[in-house]
Amino acid sequence: MGIVAVTELLNGSNFFTATVAAIPIALLLQNQQIKLGLWYSALFALAMLSKTFQGGLELPLLVNMIAVLLSGFVLRLAPAFAMAAYFVATTTASECVTSLSRIGVSRKVTIPISVVFRFAPTMGEEFRSINDAMRMRGIRLGAKKFWRNPLMLLEYRFIPLVISLAKIGNELSAAALTRGLERPGAHTSIAKIGIRPVDVVVVVLAAVLLVTAYAAT
Incomplete structure (x- = not known):
């Protein structure tokens, strides 16, 4: 790339x-x-x-x-x-982290990359869920409610998204640490790379x- x-x-x-x-x-x-x-x-x-x-x-x-x-x-x-x-x-996240670790990349780099790999798909799913919910309430670009109060789009779509993303980021970081990414020594992986x-x-x-x-x- x-x-x-x-x-x-x-x-x-x-x-x-x-x-x-x-x-x-x-x-x-x-x-x-x-x-x-x-x-x-x-x-x-x-x-x-x-x-x-x-x-x-x-x-x-x-x-x-x-x-x-x-x-x-x-x-x-x-x-x-x-x-x-x-x-x-x-x-996959496992393949990327295993490959980077094998060539000697620091865990200060591999752990954030592991979180980002899982963060992007989760963010997309969360955005689609919020988008569907707001569309059912008629809060979308070009709708009557939007023209009456344009800030409603920001309030009901982006603020919940930002709050959800902050929570998801913390959960993914905790999940990465729970899986032992910070454990000292050599790590094993089921991912086949080469x-x-x-x-x-x-x-x-x-x-x-x-x-x-x-x-x-």
Whole structure:
């Protein structure tokens, strides 16, 4: 993920940028994340078209500035976000913590990462529950109650979410400590990690693709 982000930032060639972006998109599609992969593909394609035709179109200054900023943001960061989405979908908290511990990363880093891995899905579930409850009460963007009192949206949606997230964070931290993450000495794990033949094949193919694209530019 870091390599994808750095590579996109250091090279300005459209062909090389598209080649780098194709790697996480291909991984998303291979992992059956079809909707997300197509969404990133469409977003990246629109940004590439915007960059390609910016010089030939006469747009108002403000519109042109916004188009340049948005296209640059997408071209440089969208591939890294796509790689992050693939990483989160294919890596469990146990695998991540075990891998980091095996390469010598401090527990001051692995414990917060373990909490974050479990925090994000829980946060999404909590937000959806609050959203469904408020929608049943007619408190949603564009509803009559919203126009009568716009602050109601903040009061009844975001304040309960913030309170719930604070409570969930404390519970997840306690759960991580209960599982012995702070126990001194070597830890065991049922997660199977390591470099497999398929990993070597994917890395070699990606390296060959990037070198070929870089040489072509």
